[in-house]
């Protein structure tokens with residue numbers, strides 16, 4: 001089959017369906033997409049609230065709890081013991097398919113009635129870690145999301161096997177880290193990104209196997225370096241005493257200085273490790289995985305994102321979690337699942353599920369919500385196998401002849417994920433906003449939900465500008481204060497306007513000699529995610545101009561064999577947008593400079 005160029009229903013941009021894409025769609029017997037890959041990604045992301053948590057009660061036992069579903073969603077929300085218990089059954093909510101009403105409308109009504117779980121996590125394995133979401137095996141963690149196997153961590157996301165770390169993103173097997181992004185096996189690391197196997201480092205980027213380095217970039221197995229220059233141990237220690245910022249003002253100055261330094265060195269066009277034939281960013285241990293983002297252990301996948309290690313095969317347009325094969329247009333799916341299409345939160349050995357949500361175990365489920373170990377169900381009603389198949393065909397037929405139409409005029413025939421406007425989350429609560437932010441007015445025009453910022457009823461007892469400069473001057477009473485966020489809600493970071501310092505956090509700041517932050521956790525998070533490249537690919541050319549970088553800031557250390565003193569002609573797709581300050585090199589040029 002030849003490739004085909006289509007126009008995206010949603011953004012009107014052109015996109016191409018390639019021969020191997022057709023093979024996949026034929027294999028699972030679905031029509032070709034009508035939204036472009038990016039619009040499909042945004043559509044799934046808009047159903048994923050990783051970060052925002054709200055206090056509320058369990059609608060069954062009445063216990064106070066926190067939830068990703070705020071009260072104004074109107075959903076029935078159960079606490080974990082209630083949701084996982086067998087005291088209720090999704091089948092009690094079963095309804096007949098009404099051919100006179102749109103199928104997606106009937107399904108959305110079902111979601112409004114059937115109990116959902118308050119937050120996405122395994123009930124087991126959580127010790128003193130209530131303010132968390134999309135997690136397992138946590139101990140003494142606070143405001144941690146999409147993370148597993150951590151202890152004494154807070155204000156962090158995408159962290160695994162990590163202890164005693166705060167304000168970090170995408171860190172694995174780390175300890176005593178603060179404000180680190182995309183770091184692995186690091187110990188005692190501050191304000192560092194893309195580092196691996198390092199200890200006692202600060203303000204460093206893309207260093208591997210280093211220790212006692214400050215403000216360094218692209219170093220390999222080095223010690224006692226400051227701003228990429230070597231020093232003796234004694235000199236280093238003296239320098240550090242002078243440079244290590246004790247106050248926020250000093251830190252901001254250092255950060256500014258270091259960022260300029262970082263940008264004088266080339267970065268590889270993508271973050272990756274141990275792959276064959278991949279494209280996208282943050283791709284690990286994968287094979288034939290293209291146009292994907294933050295994935296591990298994937299094979300023959302395309303347009304996938306946020307896939308944890310565990311093994312994924314033959315999947316397209318899949319976001320979050322792992323374990324299984326033949327997923328298409330799915331979100332939060334895994335644990336040995338197979339053939340799951342157009343669905344959200346489907347787990348545990350499930351097979352053949354379409355247009356369903358909150359399905360645990362079972363097989364042959366269509367248009368259902370909140371079922372455990374059921375089969376041949378449609379709209380939460382069970383049918384004999386033959387009737388199930390006939391009714392499924394009938395619904396697909398209706399979806400194709402009388403499709404759901406969203407407020408912008410996009411039509412949703414069989415083969416599309418759920419429309420954004422049906423998401424129970426405000427667009428600004430979701431991963432979609434994180435990667436593809438839009439203003440509230442724009443969201444309104446498009447018909448998306450928007451979550452109003454939480455009532456600002458905080459009684460600020462301490463202005464952040466009145467906080468002591470250093471941690472030594474802070475006393476224990478700080479944990480009783482409501483501190484104003486420096487942004488005071490004037491930013492686009494979902495600022496909560498005020499925040500508290502929890503006792504374990506104060507201990508951490510003291511142990512690490514860190515000043516108390518002036519920004520609320522939401523604003524800190526928004527700043528941090530700027531250090532993770534976005535889920536968007538740009539076509540670019542290698543910036544190696546032969547003997548130096550295009551912008552003249554970096555002088556190559558050796559002659560690049562493949563092009564001598566000519567400009568490198570390599571092109572690639574990268575998440576470093578054009579106009580970014582980093583120097584971006586292709587794999588070959590990068591490898592000649594950074595060994």
Ligand SMILES: [Zn+2]
Nearest residue numbers: 008011036039
């Ligand atoms: Zn589009």
Ligand SMILES: [Zn+2]
Nearest residue numbers: 485495520523
């Ligand atoms: Zn704030």
Ligand SMILES: [Zn+2]
Nearest residue numbers: 542568586589
């Ligand atoms: Zn190059």
Ligand SMILES: [Zn+2]
Nearest residue numbers: 544560568589
């Ligand atoms: Zn080159």
